[in-house]
Structures are given as C-alpha cells and as structure tokens.
Amino acid sequence: MFKHTFKQIFRSLWRHKGFTGINLLGLSLGIAAVLLIVLIGHYERSFDTFHTKSQQLFRVVSETSRADQILYNANVPYPTGRFLRERDPGILASQIHFAEEMQVRLGEEAPFTEEQVVFADSLFFQVLDFAGIEDFWVAGNPATALQGPGKVVLTESTARQYFGSEDPIGKRLLLDNKAEAEVVGVVRDIPQNSHLPFNMLVSYGTFSNDFIGGLDVNSWGFTGNGYAYVRLQDERTRSATHEALQAIVLSNAKSEADLKMKMYLQPLPEIHFDLAFEGSNPTYTVSSNYLNMLVLLGIFIILIACINYINLSTSFAFTKSKEVGVRKTIGASKKQLFFHYMLETFTLTCAAAVLGLLLALAFLPTVNQILDKGITAAPLLELDFIAGSLLALLLLTFISGAYPALIMAGFNPVSSLKNQLALPGKSSVLLRKSLVVFQFSVSILLIICTLVIARQMEYFQDKELGFIKEAVVEVKLPEADSVKRAHFQSLLQNQTGIQQLSFCMGAPVSDNGLGVSMEAPELPENTSYEAEIIPCDINYKATFGLELLAGRWLLPSDEKNIGSAVVVNRQLINTLGYTDPKEAIGKRITLGINSMRPAIVGVTEDFHTSSLHEDITPVALLPFPYFYVTAGIRLHPGQMRNTLAEIEEAWRTVFPEHVYEISFVDETLASRYEQERRDYQLFKAFSVISIFICCIGLWGLIAFVVVRKTKEIGIRKVLGASISSIVMLISKDFLKLVGIALLIASPLAWYYMNQWLQDFAYRIEIGWAVFLIAGLFALLIAFLTISYQAIKAASANPVKSLRTD
Amino acid sequence: MIQLQNIFKWYNTANRPTFILKDVSLTIDEGAFLSIMGPSGSGKTTLLNIMGMLDQPSEGSYHFMGQDVFNLKEKQRKELYKQYIGFVFQAYHLLDELTVYENIETPLLYQGVKSAERKAMVGDMLDRFRIVGKKDLFPSQLSGGQQQLVGVVRALISKPKLILADEPTGNLNSTQGEEIMQLFQQLNKEEGVTIVQVTHSEKNAAFGNRIIQLLDGQVQD
C-alpha cells in the first residue's frame, strides 16, 4: 500500500510542478531559516558547557547603587581571588586579568599585537577545568604550568602561529616590553562559545602594575579588568564565600554610600545571558529574549510557508476533486484518502527539509560572517536534534496538510464527479483570505522593523555628537613620555595634511575611558556620583571641535599644576545644580583620582562620550600628561592616505620597539553599534525571505483565480472591457488583503519597535512615513506579482478562451 | 437484490423544492440486466447514484441484499458497497496518474488485499480482457474505448455482484460501444453479475433483459 501510494504521490507532485515548486521553495526556505536559528540558539546555549560540574562554578560580581541607577560590574579588584582563598582554604578561587590586547615579541623579531590574553593564577585550571574538551592539554603540566612568574601557556593555534612546527615548549616571549615569559604548556584552542576566550595564558606571578598603566595591582580601590572565579563544592564553602565577600565590602567602604555595594556570586552558566554585565564581560552577551525573538521569527517564517501550502492545496483540491470522487467510487474510505493526502504533504515536507538542510548548510558561513560567530553544523547530527526534527516534520506536515486533506477526504463523490465543486465554499474562502492577511501582516511587520532599525542607524551616523568625528584618528602611544611626545610632534610639525594634534587619553568616544567618583559640596552625601575623566592637552578643544560656553579653556600652565584646573561639560554643572555655566566657574569638585580637587575654569557644551545607547554623562577635561596615551589627530580629508603614511613613519621613528596602532574615531563609534547592525541584517534577511514566500504563494493563488476566471475574462473582453480594468478586477481583492495586513501590522510593529528603541537614550521618533513606505512597498510587490499573470490572462484572445470550455 | 420503495429526491432551489425523483419504487432481481432510459434531466443519474449508495434520497427506503441501506452506519454501508458494487462512468474516470495496471489494482488496495493475491487477480483480468500489452500505459495514451474497457475491468476487479454503469458508451463510437455491451452481456449471462445501465441508445438498451423509462422523475411502465 505504501509503495503504491508513494508512487502515486511522486507522479502527482511531478505532474503539478508549479504547485510542487512553490511549496518546495517556500517550505525549504522556511526550514532553512529555522535550522539556522536552531543552530544559532544551540550555539548560544552551548556557552561555557565544557567545564565539569558547572553548577559549582561562579564568578564574583558586584552591584553598586548610583544616584539614579544600579551599576552592575563583572570586574572585581585584583586582590579578590587571593583574599577568598586566604580567608578559607576550602574556597577554590582564581583571580585573572583579562587583557584585550597585548604586545608580544619573539626574540629579535618585530613586535606584534596578540588579542585576548589572560593572566591567571595557579588555581585557574582547578576552577575552570575545560575537561569537556577532549585532550585539552596538548603539552605541559596543568598542575604547575601557572605557578610562579614568567610562565606562558599557549593555545595550539597561537603556538603554531608563533613557532610553526617547532616545539613551542621552552620558547621565550617578551610581553608588552615589560616581562619575559617561557612557554610551559600548550592547550587546545578555546572554543568560541566561551565567555572567556583567550589565545594565551600568562601566569599571574608575571602580572604587575606595569600591565595596567602603573596602577596598583594590590589595591582594592579599582577593578580594572580583573575577574574572580570560584568553584564551590559544598554548602560550607558557599556560605564562607558569601561572608568573605561581605567582609571585602565592609573593610573597603570609605563612605556610607560604599556600604550599599554588594558583591555576590553569578552562576557561570548565566554569564553569557545576563545583560546586566554586558559592559564588563570579556566577550559579547546575548539575552534570552533575543534568542526567543529569533525563534519566534523562525516560527513566523515557517508558518508563512505552511500557509502557502494550505492555500494552494485547498485551491488545488477543487481541481483535484474529480480524482477524489473517483477514488471514493472505487472504494476509498475517508480515512484512506486523508492518509493519502497527508502522506503527500509529508513527502513534500521531507523533500523541503532536505533542500532546507542544504540551504542552511550553504548559508551557514554567511551567517557566521554576519554575526561574527563560529557556529558549526555539528549539532545537526546529535540524536536529540534528529528526534526533534522528525517530530517537527510531523508537526509541520500536520499544520500544512491536515486542513486540505480533511477537505478533500470530505468531498461528496457525486458532486465532485459532476465538477460542482469548482468553486470553494464561503468559509474556506474566508479562511484563505485570513491566512493571506496573516502572511502579509508578518511580512509588513518585518519590513517596518527593518525600516525603523535602518532609520535609527542613519541617526547614529547623522546625529551631532558635540564633537568632530570625521577624519579624526587615534594613534596609540605606548608610553606617556613627554620627551617622546615632543619628538613625535616635531616630526609632524610641517605636515600640511594634519589640521590639529592633541595628546590625550582618547577621543571623546574611545576605547579608553576613565570613570571616577565625584564629590562636591553641592552634591548630597550618601549618594555616589560618577564623572568621566578625559585627560587631555590644550589642543583637545580644537582637535575635536568642542564648544566653550563659559570661562576659559585649558592653558599650558594648567599642565604644570595638575589638579588645579578642570574644564567640565554642561551635564556636570547641571548635576551640581547650576543651570548657568558662568555660575559654576571657580567651584571645586573632588575627583576620585589622586583625590584631586581642581577648580572649574571652563564649561563646554555637552558632547557624547559613548554610543547613543547612553545618556550624556558628566565629563571632566583634565590636563594630566601621565595619561596621554593617545595622539588624537584631525586630518585634512583630501589627502589622508599620504598623511597617514607620514604619521606612521614618524611614530616608528619615535617608538621603534612597539606595534603601531591607529583607529578612526568614526569607526570606533560604528563598532558600538555592532548589535544594531546585526539586528538590521537579520530583519532585512527575514523581511526578504518572508515577503518572497508570501509572493510565491500569492502567485500560485492568482494562477488558480485566473484559471477560474478565464471564461469571465473572455466574456468581459468581448463586451469591451480594457486590460487594465480586468487586471484591477483580479488584483483588487488581494490588494485589499494587503491593506488589511498593513492595518494589523502597523500597531504591532509600532509597539515592538518602540520597545527596541528604548535601548537608546537618543532615538528617532517612529513617524507615519515608515508605515506608509512599508505599506506601499508591500502593495507594490503584491501588485507586481499579481499583475504579471493578470495581464497575461487579460490580453489572451477572448475567442480562444470562450471556445475551450 | 435491490428494492427501492417510494424514493423521493428534491433540491431546494429558490426556497422551493424541485423534485428530481418522485415516488420511485423499483425491484431488481439478482442476475437482471436492466437498462434505464429517459430524456436528459429526468433523474437517471440520480437514481443510479442512489442505488450505488453515493447519494441519498430525500425520502424512501432502500434494501440491498436484504439490508436496509439507509439505516446502516456509514462504515457498514461502505463495506457493503466495496463488497458488491462496481461503478462504470460515461467519462471513464480513470486516475490520470496511474497506469492501466495500477488503475485496475487500486480498488484492491483500498480493500486491503494482500500483494500476491492482488498480482494474481490483476494478472487474470489483464489476460481475460486481453490488455496485458497495455498495462503500463497511462490513460491518456489509450483510446476512448480502451479507457472504458479499463474502467469496466476496474469495476470488475473486486468481483462485484452489481455493476452500475452511467452511460458507459456515451463517449464511444458505435463499434466500441457494442463491444462494451457484449462484455456486459457476457458478464451477465456467464457470471450472473447484475447490471444496471443508463443509456440513451435503444440498441444498447436492448442488450439487457429489462428496460424502464424515467420521465420527470417518475418510472413509466
């Protein structure tokens, strides 16, 4: 029976190629989208799953109440790990320092920059054991590798990159021109799905003040890039850890406000998903909501494809009604017929699944590239997945096939043989229309979202930030040395391509930032305030085009008397309670850096120091040469390439031992909108797929309509109707549906996009224009889809269509 | 075999019942070869469909092989149908996607006949009606007469006791039609299959042993 049914099904699918093609295309696209989403979801959920007993693993984090918000920080002071261990030897605690970048030098070769380097103490591998990775240790002894100073463990890739096929063990490296270290071990590459990726591990004994700009690694006063991890094997150590963390807060609190800080344990499996710590995580964080939204999008896409199947099959059913009638008169039962048509759907779904799988595999590299991830297709071979997808296939078959199969199995044999079923019933027409409306609602919703995201991204580009960001570069200075600075500057003196040069810690929006506490008589006690410090020289204002509102700008003399004068932004004086900039001149503020108490000598207009996600914060511009680790250079836009080459040459003359690094300020800024760029790509892709599937479905439906109306069209033409009036006759109903879809999608999209925009302190208003554009776009696409066939039908010779009745 | 009593059939058109069958009573014995004649629209097909349990009357009773058909459950009726009745249509109604062989085999599939047995039965039929050579062709590759022959063979494959044929020769030329009629006659005489056919042709009607005239939904004797 099966064999026969299959044979018939294949022939039928083959014979009705248009029907089969449309459904195959739609379903396979939908399935491909869902598969990719499943892979993305699986990848994100697989973060940090390669440690044994991960429920024992925690990271120490903190929570601080600020005047108007709670700050979450995953970074903890560097002594935290050691303190926990000393407090109770039962606590397995490991302290690390995460270096985003480090300069590495092999022997006499030129230095280069290594990314993601971790300084870890000797307990590191007892806490995070990486035991889920097969043969993690390629060489070396995990028990002793990180003991004492000057030891380095490389990952396989790093080792190969540095030493090729040579044995890396025993080789020596120079780190940041500060410390020498010897390679004592090699481990497998750290999977990309780790919240703590690294290419190199350096023993914590090697770590010193030098690596963090001279700050004290034993100080409890700041967090830098320190993280502490613990493995807690029982309740006792757990409570001991909590007590110890309390003790840290208590013993380091300098004010009552500090006592409100909380240090606590964050379960390791939650790290990747807790957005509160997004800013201080070593790598990106993803919210569960985001993953759920992806799943929802996938479900929508596949539903759109299912609807195509339902609509086309039910339309088709009436063409097939004779066949059903015949089958019934030769003895087929309802059950057998239902089964037959379900099997037909199942066959089609399976074929679509195979195609979808191939599509997904083909697109995976692109997705990885867009999302910057290392997703593999390996999970597709896991038993869970295979079982799950079989179930999903059955469900898909049921959703798509049940209704059409039920309709067909239910046909009255007498009427179907008489071809009286040529017109579908009222309720099934209503259902079809509703389903089309659903399809277009989803598509329009996605189009609106894409448009809104695109407009917000344009806004990122166009928004005045209060400083000049075009044609400005940041050149890193490896040392804050005034002689070398002067040398560098003199080499560039005659460069006509340079408009302005300022030594500073960084551009207003920069990867370098220094947030410190701020106190002033004007501010209430018991509440902590924070200000951002930008150490900079007198050229900063001209380089970045800051606007002075009151008082004076910094003078060369201020640099000689560090801590005497400060220029602040409008936001800072507003925080102090002044509205008129002039009032603030001469007032003193205390900054949590060397406890200096400079007087406000000038006030600038507000400018942004972070992405538009954030509000403008109080900023203090401080002449403080110790922190001049960057040269901010504004170029003449016309001749940038030459000038950049000159700058590099000058730099290499002054700092021959170091790695040259340069970045454009507008690019740094753009990188802050990576997530939005990905959202945009994602929504764009989903919009295109969904509108495409909608349209091929519409195409199929119109084909049926045209067939059904051939005679009517012929008669109308004979009576003198124009082609356009006939096209309108056919399209009108469907275009109405698109209009209804627009009405449904608009408020939903408006609501959802408003939520999305909440992430930005500075955002666009969703105007009516996006709805209009999305609606017109959908209408246009639908109209084009419809009109091709409609015009063809309308231009056909009426005599022909009337004769072949 | 068939006892129809006071069968009425009407449709409500424009809120008024239009009668199609008016008080039709008819008894057909096993082994009969009955021809139903009458003008177009007189209700012949409707009557045949009712006999074949494809349609239901608005009123009246129907006993088939002693069973009260309209008081049976759907499933039992279906069983009765599958076991005893074969349909032949004017438009052949072969399944386009199936070969001759498969068309003939399909009723057996629906009846759940085992594969080996099926093979034997279909093979027998192909032999008997000398269409072995055509078994792998699709309906579109056959002439009208050949298609109707396959239609008859398909109706016969499940060894029905009753064959209902609605203008079986309507789309055929006279030679083709005669062949089908001879086949019916042979089946009726040699195997005792009861045959009820609707026809417009006096000549074809004469192949049977009884003729009834239907006029405006009423049997004229």
Ligand SMILES: Nc1ncnc2c1ncn2[C@@H]1O[C@H](COP(=O)(O)OP(=O)(O)OP(=O)(O)O)[C@@H](O)[C@H]1O
């Ligand atoms: N669903 C229906 N609704 C209303 N009237 C119907 C319906 N089905 C059939 N009829 C009417 O019933 C009448 C009898 O139809 P039937 O098909 O039985 O006629 P017939 O004798 O077989 O005609 P022909 O020789 O043309 O095949 C016709 O007048 C037809 O219009």
Ligand SMILES: [Mg+2]
């Ligand atoms: Mg008829």
